Amino acid sequence: MNGSEAIFGLLAAVTVLGAIGVITRKNPVHSALLLIATLMSVAGIYVLLEAEFLAAVQVLVYAGGVMVLFLFVIMLVDLEQRGKSAGAGRKLSKGTVALGAVLTVVFLCVLLSTFAMEPLGASHAGSEALRAGGGNLGSVALVMFRYYLLPFELASVLLLVAMVGAIVLGRFKL
Amino acid sequence: MITADHLLLLSIVLFSIGVLGVLTRRNAIIIFMSIELMLNAANLNFVAFSRFGKVPELTGQTFATFIICVAAGEVAIGLAIIIALFRNKETVQVDELNLLRW
Numbered sequence: 001m002n003g004s005e006a007i008f009g010l011l012a013a014v015t016v017l018g019a020i021g022v023i024t025r026k027n028p029v030h031s032a033l034l035l036i037a038t039l040m041s042v043a044g045i046y047v048l049l050e051a052e053f054l055a056a057v058q059v060l061v062y063a064g065g066v067m068v069l070f071l072f073v074i075m076l077v078d079l080e081q082r083g084k085s086a087g088a089g090r091k092l093s094k095g096t097v098a099l100g101a102v103l104t105v106v107f108l109c110v111l112l113s114t115f116a117m118e119p120l121g122a123s124h125a126g127s128e129a130l131r132a133g134g135g136n137l138g139s140v141a142l143v144m145f146r147y148y149l150l151p152f153e154l155a156s157v158l159l160l161v162a163m164v165g166a167i168v169l170g171r172f173k174l
Numbered sequence: 175m176i177t178a179d180h181l182l183l184l185s186i187v188l189f190s191i192g193v194l195g196v197l198t199r200r201n202a203i204i205i206f207m208s209i210e211l212m213l214n215a216a217n218l219n220f221v222a223f224s225r226f227g228k229v230p231e232l233t234g235q236t237f238a239t240f241i242i243c244v245a246a247g248e249v250a251i252g253l254a255i256i257i258a259l260f261r262n263k264e265t266v267q268v269d270e271l272n273l274l275r276w
Contacts, residue, residue: 023195143232162247169254
């Protein structure tokens, strides 16, 4: 059992357990957070399969865009369940404050440690190989724009129609 | 060594969990999340065959990108429908939406 297999096992376990959690949790907010964990580990599996561009899209579109939308709608809509536990947990406990402080320090250390590094792409063999070959992004772009240009344009039209439809549905009283 | 079998197994488990969620839950938002799970299972299949297919190529990854795009549009429309539904009926439980039941 080598390294990539172990990582795949870990990511697959997180994916499946997160997915089970999504459909079993009572609170929709917990479901949404577990779905984010699932989507992130699927992105990790994409990286293992050398689909780096798709992993980036997965994180940006799903974890960044779609899940924020989900959480907004849950908080707008799920009033009856929220009302019961309102008022509880208003005060921050000592543990929360301590955890926040520790995370802040760690984050600051990571941020400041970038100043100690050498500039990007100075002497990394990996980045040079990536630039020479164009990387996964370049290859995907070639396939997409050479063979699938019409579906690409249709997808942009689809997104435009979805945007207009969402605005119409959300704005006017139906 | 990861093979296509591992990925197909993971994909089928993920898809089954999604189907189970759609069939058993009554909260419309969680049904939507289950649909996302199923779309991700399909995406995993695409990437697996793009990597381990007879001729490794990138068409699968391109299609997975398109699926993510369609899923984003679907979520935007679906959540707008849920909001409109909540305005009219004050609920998102799908078993209370029986206006068309005969």
